[in-house]
Amino acid sequence: MNERAALDLLTEHGALSRARLGALTGLSKPTVSQLLARLEAAGLVGSAGTSEGRPGPGARLYALRGEVAYVAALDVRPGRVRAAVADVTGAVLATHTLATPARPGPGGVAAQLTAALDGAA
CATH class of the missing domain: 1.10.10.10 (Winged helix-like DNA-binding domain superfamily/Winged helix DNA-binding domain)
Structure with a gap:
Protein backbone atom coordinates (compact mmCIF):
# COMPACT_ATOMS: atom_id res chain seq x y z
CA MET A 1 0.00 0.00 0.00
CA GLU A 67 9.18 4.09 -20.01
CA VAL A 68 7.85 1.46 -17.60
CA ALA A 69 4.43 1.48 -19.29
CA TYR A 70 2.74 2.92 -22.32
CA VAL A 71 -0.86 3.66 -23.20
CA ALA A 72 -2.62 4.16 -26.49
CA ALA A 73 -5.75 6.12 -27.27
CA LEU A 74 -7.97 6.30 -30.31
CA ASP A 75 -10.20 9.15 -31.45
CA VAL A 76 -12.61 7.79 -34.05
CA ARG A 77 -14.62 10.25 -36.12
CA PRO A 78 -16.28 10.17 -39.51
CA GLY A 79 -13.55 10.36 -42.11
CA ARG A 80 -10.56 9.83 -39.81
CA VAL A 81 -9.02 7.90 -36.94
CA ARG A 82 -6.39 9.54 -34.73
CA ALA A 83 -4.12 7.42 -32.53
CA ALA A 84 -1.79 8.61 -29.80
CA VAL A 85 0.80 6.78 -27.70
CA ALA A 86 1.90 8.17 -24.34
CA ASP A 87 4.11 6.97 -21.51
CA VAL A 88 2.82 6.34 -18.01
CA THR A 89 3.53 9.94 -16.98
CA GLY A 90 1.15 11.19 -19.67
CA ALA A 91 3.81 12.51 -22.04
CA VAL A 92 2.54 12.01 -25.60
CA LEU A 93 5.26 10.27 -27.57
CA ALA A 94 3.62 9.99 -30.97
CA THR A 95 0.39 10.57 -32.85
CA HIS A 96 -0.89 9.37 -36.19
CA THR A 97 -3.97 10.42 -38.14
CA LEU A 98 -5.44 8.11 -40.73
CA ALA A 99 -8.06 9.24 -43.23
CA THR A 100 -10.81 6.65 -43.43
CA PRO A 101 -13.29 6.03 -46.24
CA ALA A 102 -17.01 6.04 -45.55
CA ARG A 103 -17.12 2.34 -46.38
CA PRO A 104 -14.25 0.35 -44.84
CA GLY A 105 -12.54 -2.17 -47.06
CA PRO A 106 -11.38 -5.68 -46.13
CA GLY A 107 -10.96 -6.04 -42.40
CA GLY A 108 -13.34 -3.17 -41.79
CA VAL A 109 -13.02 -0.81 -38.89
CA ALA A 110 -10.67 -3.15 -37.00
CA ALA A 111 -8.10 -2.84 -39.81
CA GLN A 112 -8.39 0.95 -39.73
CA LEU A 113 -7.88 1.06 -35.96
CA THR A 114 -4.92 -1.28 -36.19
CA ALA A 115 -3.35 0.81 -38.96
CA ALA A 116 -3.75 4.01 -36.92
CA LEU A 117 -2.20 2.38 -33.83
CA ASP A 118 0.64 0.95 -35.91
CA GLY A 119 1.31 4.42 -37.30
CA ALA A 120 1.52 5.97 -33.83
CA ALA A 121 3.60 3.11 -32.45
Missing part, protein backbone atom coordinates in the same frame (compact mmCIF):
# COMPACT_ATOMS: atom_id res chain seq x y z
CA ASN A 2 2.89 2.36 0.74
CA GLU A 3 4.44 1.82 -2.67
CA ARG A 4 1.10 2.45 -4.36
CA ALA A 5 0.63 5.67 -2.38
CA ALA A 6 4.12 6.83 -3.39
CA LEU A 7 3.51 6.02 -7.06
CA ASP A 8 0.20 7.89 -6.97
CA LEU A 9 1.90 10.96 -5.47
CA LEU A 10 4.75 10.85 -7.99
CA THR A 11 2.18 10.63 -10.78
CA GLU A 12 0.20 13.56 -9.39
CA HIS A 13 3.05 15.87 -8.33
CA GLY A 14 5.99 14.85 -10.51
CA ALA A 15 9.48 14.63 -9.02
CA LEU A 16 9.57 14.64 -5.20
CA SER A 17 12.27 14.45 -2.56
CA ARG A 18 12.23 11.78 0.16
CA ALA A 19 11.29 14.40 2.72
CA ARG A 20 8.37 15.72 0.65
CA LEU A 21 7.18 12.20 -0.09
CA GLY A 22 7.29 11.46 3.64
CA ALA A 23 5.34 14.60 4.44
CA LEU A 24 2.67 13.81 1.85
CA THR A 25 2.26 10.17 2.90
CA GLY A 26 2.79 10.56 6.63
CA LEU A 27 5.41 7.80 6.51
CA SER A 28 8.66 7.88 8.47
CA LYS A 29 11.96 8.70 6.76
CA PRO A 30 13.24 5.11 7.03
CA THR A 31 10.00 3.75 5.57
CA VAL A 32 10.14 6.21 2.66
CA SER A 33 13.79 5.33 2.02
CA GLN A 34 12.96 1.61 1.98
CA LEU A 35 9.99 1.98 -0.33
CA LEU A 36 11.96 4.18 -2.74
CA ALA A 37 14.73 1.58 -2.76
CA ARG A 38 12.19 -1.12 -3.64
CA LEU A 39 10.63 1.03 -6.36
CA GLU A 40 14.06 1.83 -7.80
CA ALA A 41 15.05 -1.84 -7.75
CA ALA A 42 11.82 -2.65 -9.61
CA GLY A 43 12.68 0.03 -12.20
CA LEU A 44 9.54 2.07 -11.51
CA VAL A 45 11.22 5.23 -10.21
CA GLY A 46 14.58 6.86 -10.77
CA SER A 47 16.62 9.87 -9.87
CA ALA A 48 15.34 13.12 -11.37
CA GLY A 49 18.15 15.43 -10.26
CA THR A 50 18.29 17.54 -7.14
CA SER A 51 16.16 20.28 -5.70
CA GLU A 52 17.33 23.87 -6.02
CA GLY A 53 16.56 27.24 -4.50
CA ARG A 54 17.34 26.42 -0.88
CA PRO A 55 20.52 26.92 1.09
CA GLY A 56 22.75 23.86 1.40
CA PRO A 57 23.00 20.83 -0.81
CA GLY A 58 19.98 19.97 -2.89
CA ALA A 59 17.82 17.00 -1.99
CA ARG A 60 17.74 14.09 -4.43
CA LEU A 61 14.48 14.02 -6.38
CA TYR A 62 12.67 10.87 -7.43
CA ALA A 63 10.31 10.57 -10.37
CA LEU A 64 8.24 7.95 -12.08
CA ARG A 65 10.08 6.39 -15.02
CA GLY A 66 7.89 7.03 -18.03
Whole structure:
Protein backbone atom coordinates (compact mmCIF):
# COMPACT_ATOMS: atom_id res chain seq x y z
CA MET A 1 0.00 0.00 0.00
CA ASN A 2 2.89 2.36 0.74
CA GLU A 3 4.44 1.82 -2.67
CA ARG A 4 1.10 2.45 -4.36
CA ALA A 5 0.63 5.67 -2.38
CA ALA A 6 4.12 6.83 -3.39
CA LEU A 7 3.51 6.02 -7.06
CA ASP A 8 0.20 7.89 -6.97
CA LEU A 9 1.90 10.96 -5.47
CA LEU A 10 4.75 10.85 -7.99
CA THR A 11 2.18 10.63 -10.78
CA GLU A 12 0.20 13.56 -9.39
CA HIS A 13 3.05 15.87 -8.33
CA GLY A 14 5.99 14.85 -10.51
CA ALA A 15 9.48 14.63 -9.02
CA LEU A 16 9.57 14.64 -5.20
CA SER A 17 12.27 14.45 -2.56
CA ARG A 18 12.23 11.78 0.16
CA ALA A 19 11.29 14.40 2.72
CA ARG A 20 8.37 15.72 0.65
CA LEU A 21 7.18 12.20 -0.09
CA GLY A 22 7.29 11.46 3.64
CA ALA A 23 5.34 14.60 4.44
CA LEU A 24 2.67 13.81 1.85
CA THR A 25 2.26 10.17 2.90
CA GLY A 26 2.79 10.56 6.63
CA LEU A 27 5.41 7.80 6.51
CA SER A 28 8.66 7.88 8.47
CA LYS A 29 11.96 8.70 6.76
CA PRO A 30 13.24 5.11 7.03
CA THR A 31 10.00 3.75 5.57
CA VAL A 32 10.14 6.21 2.66
CA SER A 33 13.79 5.33 2.02
CA GLN A 34 12.96 1.61 1.98
CA LEU A 35 9.99 1.98 -0.33
CA LEU A 36 11.96 4.18 -2.74
CA ALA A 37 14.73 1.58 -2.76
CA ARG A 38 12.19 -1.12 -3.64
CA LEU A 39 10.63 1.03 -6.36
CA GLU A 40 14.06 1.83 -7.80
CA ALA A 41 15.05 -1.84 -7.75
CA ALA A 42 11.82 -2.65 -9.61
CA GLY A 43 12.68 0.03 -12.20
CA LEU A 44 9.54 2.07 -11.51
CA VAL A 45 11.22 5.23 -10.21
CA GLY A 46 14.58 6.86 -10.77
CA SER A 47 16.62 9.87 -9.87
CA ALA A 48 15.34 13.12 -11.37
CA GLY A 49 18.15 15.43 -10.26
CA THR A 50 18.29 17.54 -7.14
CA SER A 51 16.16 20.28 -5.70
CA GLU A 52 17.33 23.87 -6.02
CA GLY A 53 16.56 27.24 -4.50
CA ARG A 54 17.34 26.42 -0.88
CA PRO A 55 20.52 26.92 1.09
CA GLY A 56 22.75 23.86 1.40
CA PRO A 57 23.00 20.83 -0.81
CA GLY A 58 19.98 19.97 -2.89
CA ALA A 59 17.82 17.00 -1.99
CA ARG A 60 17.74 14.09 -4.43
CA LEU A 61 14.48 14.02 -6.38
CA TYR A 62 12.67 10.87 -7.43
CA ALA A 63 10.31 10.57 -10.37
CA LEU A 64 8.24 7.95 -12.08
CA ARG A 65 10.08 6.39 -15.02
CA GLY A 66 7.89 7.03 -18.03
CA GLU A 67 9.18 4.09 -20.01
CA VAL A 68 7.85 1.46 -17.60
CA ALA A 69 4.43 1.48 -19.29
CA TYR A 70 2.74 2.92 -22.32
CA VAL A 71 -0.86 3.66 -23.20
CA ALA A 72 -2.62 4.16 -26.49
CA ALA A 73 -5.75 6.12 -27.27
CA LEU A 74 -7.97 6.30 -30.31
CA ASP A 75 -10.20 9.15 -31.45
CA VAL A 76 -12.61 7.79 -34.05
CA ARG A 77 -14.62 10.25 -36.12
CA PRO A 78 -16.28 10.17 -39.51
CA GLY A 79 -13.55 10.36 -42.11
CA ARG A 80 -10.56 9.83 -39.81
CA VAL A 81 -9.02 7.90 -36.94
CA ARG A 82 -6.39 9.54 -34.73
CA ALA A 83 -4.12 7.42 -32.53
CA ALA A 84 -1.79 8.61 -29.80
CA VAL A 85 0.80 6.78 -27.70
CA ALA A 86 1.90 8.17 -24.34
CA ASP A 87 4.11 6.97 -21.51
CA VAL A 88 2.82 6.34 -18.01
CA THR A 89 3.53 9.94 -16.98
CA GLY A 90 1.15 11.19 -19.67
CA ALA A 91 3.81 12.51 -22.04
CA VAL A 92 2.54 12.01 -25.60
CA LEU A 93 5.26 10.27 -27.57
CA ALA A 94 3.62 9.99 -30.97
CA THR A 95 0.39 10.57 -32.85
CA HIS A 96 -0.89 9.37 -36.19
CA THR A 97 -3.97 10.42 -38.14
CA LEU A 98 -5.44 8.11 -40.73
CA ALA A 99 -8.06 9.24 -43.23
CA THR A 100 -10.81 6.65 -43.43
CA PRO A 101 -13.29 6.03 -46.24
CA ALA A 102 -17.01 6.04 -45.55
CA ARG A 103 -17.12 2.34 -46.38
CA PRO A 104 -14.25 0.35 -44.84
CA GLY A 105 -12.54 -2.17 -47.06
CA PRO A 106 -11.38 -5.68 -46.13
CA GLY A 107 -10.96 -6.04 -42.40
CA GLY A 108 -13.34 -3.17 -41.79
CA VAL A 109 -13.02 -0.81 -38.89
CA ALA A 110 -10.67 -3.15 -37.00
CA ALA A 111 -8.10 -2.84 -39.81
CA GLN A 112 -8.39 0.95 -39.73
CA LEU A 113 -7.88 1.06 -35.96
CA THR A 114 -4.92 -1.28 -36.19
CA ALA A 115 -3.35 0.81 -38.96
CA ALA A 116 -3.75 4.01 -36.92
CA LEU A 117 -2.20 2.38 -33.83
CA ASP A 118 0.64 0.95 -35.91
CA GLY A 119 1.31 4.42 -37.30
CA ALA A 120 1.52 5.97 -33.83
CA ALA A 121 3.60 3.11 -32.45
